[in-house]
Amino acid sequence: MEQVIAENVDNCSDKSEITDQNTEKDLLSEYREAVKWFERARNELRSDENNQLSFVQMCTEQAASLVAMLYHSDQNNSRREVLNEIYETVNFLSGKLGNVSLSSPDEASETSIDDQTSFIEQDISLPMPEKTLHAPECQNDTRCSARQQAIEETLVRNNDVTFDSVVGLEEAKRSLKEAVVMPLLYPHLFSGNRKPWTRILLYGPPGTGKSRLAHAISSEIDFAFYSVSSSDLLSSWFGESEKMIRDLFEHSRNVNIRSVIFMDEIDSLCRKRKEGEEEGVRRIKTELLRQMDGITSNYGMFLLCATNCPWELDSAFLRRFQKRVYIPLPDEPSRISILKLHAGEERILNQSEWSELGRQTDGYSGSDLANLANAALFEPMRELHSAKRWKISPDGRYSPCFSQEDIGTIEANLKDLPPAFVETRALSLDDFKTCLHSSKPTVNSSDLKLFESFTAKFGQVGS
Missing domain, CATH: 3.40.50.300 (P-loop containing nucleotide triphosphate hydrolases)
Incomplete structure (x- = not known):
């Protein structure tokens, strides 16, 4: 692997002496060749047969040598940045395969061929990039x-x-x-x-x-x-x-x-x-x-x-x-679970009341049930504006009281109370029943017949 990269770096310096036109053709050819080696490694890893890691290792080495050569040959800074990212990815993959890690393209350029570039084994912990970039394909596509x-x-x-x-x-x-x-x-x-x-x-x-x-x-x-x-x-x-x-x-x-x-x-x-x-x-x-x-x-x-x-x-x-x-559409047990989920901490109905709601919401979708629960949660809030008497809890909070009892209550309007200490009464079955008249199911029987026929x-x- 070391000799392959060294030879390609050497060939890269020789190519600098040819014409610009031939250089562009050579670069395009080398890009295509590097892609082929990467594809061979990828296809081997994704094959259904037993993967030959030695073949994958050989393919990545060949691809790495071409990337190193391209890094020194290509004068386009944007493509050189992408080539450097690809080189780091191959470095990561080599570590995962138990292979020796590669030096960076910059380090490769600073090492002479006579020194026979050395590579040091080390634990690779570089993050894998989120995607493979195709910089050459995007050069002529402005969008x-x-x-x-x-x-x-x-x-x-x-x-x-x-x-x-x-x-x-x-x-x-x-x-x-x-x-x-x-x-x-x-x-x-x-x-x-x-x-x-x-x-x-x-x-x-x-x-x-x-x-x-x-x-x-x-x-x-x-x-x-x-x-x-x-x-x-x-x-x-x-x-x-x-x-x-x-x-x-x-x-x-x-x-x-x-x-x-x-x-x-x-x-x-x-x-x-x-x-x-x-x-x-x-x-x-x-x-x-x-x-x-x-x-x-x-x-x-x-x-x-x-x-x-x-x-x-x-x-x-x-x-x-x-x-x-x-x-x-959800069945009855699912409808009850959805209503409980969207009622949240306010779900203080007993089991028979939930069962009654489950029967009355036949034909409702999950979205319809979420809207129904949300509408029911607003019912206790509406009473705050019309309340004239308020019950005071031990911790000093005010909740509306519509009975005639005077013990523990005061007479006041909502605007006269401290906002942070006002709370609503508990949610009830009647709140849901009130909202059932206005929150209708959005799916009709003719639509359901179409789905059943298709199924x-x-x-x-x-x-």
């Missing part, structure tokens, strides 16, 4: 950096949603764990013909927890989680939308941890193709189909999509989803 920045903004960080915070939907949780979490924790179980799912569609009425389920994935294990909507991908510039889709999937393939792309409201991009459709829309669909076909378990990436209108999806897209999971033909129930 490349803008696309890369937009993709970075779709990455979800510091997400506090977990599977435990999602009520019910046990089958959907199991499918997602099988597809995303299990292959990372137990890779040896997914060898041979057993392949993890790589493309799953979640569908169901609005407000049933599809997006929440997707975001719960990112908090389970260290994933690169991209949350993408149609507005992130579509552009008024000719051809820019297709490039954005391509760059998104390429970015996901090149991060150094397992990645998940979540596309919400996928029907806005993948509606059924029809005669007279605009050429730009057709090209976007074609590019998305091509990228979906390129997703394999070897790349360590996973595509998760959600829609409220699965029957509007083009059959070509529908076919590419290996699992199509129906996220239905019978193409899907599976995720509850």
Whole structure:
């Protein structure tokens, strides 16, 4: 490995004597050759067979020698910075493989060939970069950096949603764990013909927890989680939308941890193709189909999509989803759990009262129940403005009193009391019943029949 790098550094100095035109051609050729060696190492690590680490080590050594040569040959400062980052990454990988670590490109340039560059074994603790940069490809694309920045903004960080915070939907949780979490924790179980799912569609009425389920994935294990909507991908510039889709999937393939792309409201991009459709829309669909076909378990990436209108999806897209999971309206136990969750510390109803609420909210989605609980929490606040008598607690707090008792109460208006010591009465079943008249379910029976019909033909129930 030392001799290979030394020879390439020596060749690099010889090339400085040729013409500028030939130098550019040589640089382009060497960039392509370095990429090939990196791809060989990556493909070997991602292969289903037993990995040959000696072959991976050889590939990284060859790639490192080319990167060192390019670092000294290329006069472009931006590309030299990227080459230095790549060199550090190879240094990190060499340490992980038990190989000798490499010197920095600057140190290599200061060492003469006669000294036969020496390399010192050391423990490498450099952080892996978040992505592999493709600087040569972006040089002639003025909008490349803008696309890369937009993709970075779709990455979800510091997400506090977990599977435990999602009520019910046990089958959907199991499918997602099988597809995303299990292959990372137990890779040896997914060898041979057993392949993890790589493309799953979640569908169901609005407000049933599809997006929440997707975001719960990112908090389970260290994933690169991209949350993408149609507005992130579509552009008024000719051809820019297709490039954005391509760059998104390429970015996901090149991060150094397992990645998940979540596309919400996928029907806005993948509606059924029809005669007279605009050429730009057709090209976007074609590019998305091509990228979906390129997703394999070897790349360590996973595509998760959600829609409220699965029957509007083009059959070509529908076919590419290996699992199509129906996220239905919550059942009675789930409805009670959701109401308790959103009522928070105010949930002082007894079990029979919660059961009554569970029966009366049949047909409500998770979002409808959250709105109902929030509206009920406001009912005790509304009484503060009309209260004339106030009960004083031992710690000096005031709560409204509507009975005629005089012991421990005072007569006053809300504005006359110290704001910090005013508190509401406890939440009651009547507060929920009052709000049931104004907080109606947003999903009707005709919509549910469409989902049931679609599930019978193409899907599976995720509850």
